[in-house]
Amino acid sequence: MLLRHFSAREKIILSVCLLLGLAYLGVNFVFEPLKARLNDLNSQVALKELKLKKSNKVLDNQAAVEANYKKYADLIKQKANDEQEMSALLSEIESITKEIKISISDMKPSRVRAVDFYKKFSVELEAEGLLEDLTKFIHTLQSQPHFLKIERLRLERRSMRTNTLKGSILISRIRVP
Known part of the structure; x- marks a missing residue:
């Protein structure tokens, strides 16, 4: 009813403006928060991978560490x-x-x-x-x-x-x- 009073050119301009407004809202309120959350998750994954690599190095040296521990534990017992x-x-x-x-x-x-x-x-x-x-x-x-x-x-x-x-x-x- 409201659109009947507009010419075809005005209807196209209104549609383009509405689409641009929706795109702006979609980018700022949907895409950007999702992108920030994804970056956050990626940095957490990278941090956990680094901790995992360090833990694996410790586990690789476990036998040597336990042998040294036993040797020195016997010395101070x-x-x-x-x-x-x-x-x-x-x-x-x-x-x-x-x-x-x-x-x-x-x-x-x-x-x-x-x-x-x-x-x-x-x-x-x-x-x-x-x-x-x-x-x-x-x-x-x-x-x-x-x-x-x-x-x-x-x-x-x-x-x-x-x-x-x-x-x-x-x-x-x-x-x-």
Whole structure:
């Protein structure tokens, strides 16, 4: 009824305008949100693929990781009670100092500290020796099979005439019960 008053040319222009309006609405309210959602999903898929590749690499290395874990777990596993572990630590330090020829003037075991899931055994010692011997001693403590940690180290020259150093060293070991 309303279209009867328009000429054929006006009807064509009105149809084209309506089609353009519908196309605009379709693009802005249908196509663009779908495109944004598709891009979002594609980026999520790419992220999941990357995580999957990393997980596959970890799974490929699983046997090696488990072997290393077992090796190191056995090294830090507490095999005796606290007193025996502390005694073993003291005798281990004494044997290392005898090998390297460092003299110990004082050795004080600290209390065993329980921290979360492990126990920390600490020993403070006063030692004297040449710089080379002390560095070798520290290196030996920190290397395999001892894996002891030097928590504090203080060195001072014993006298101006000698090369001997006197040091205070706090050594600790971690054991998992």
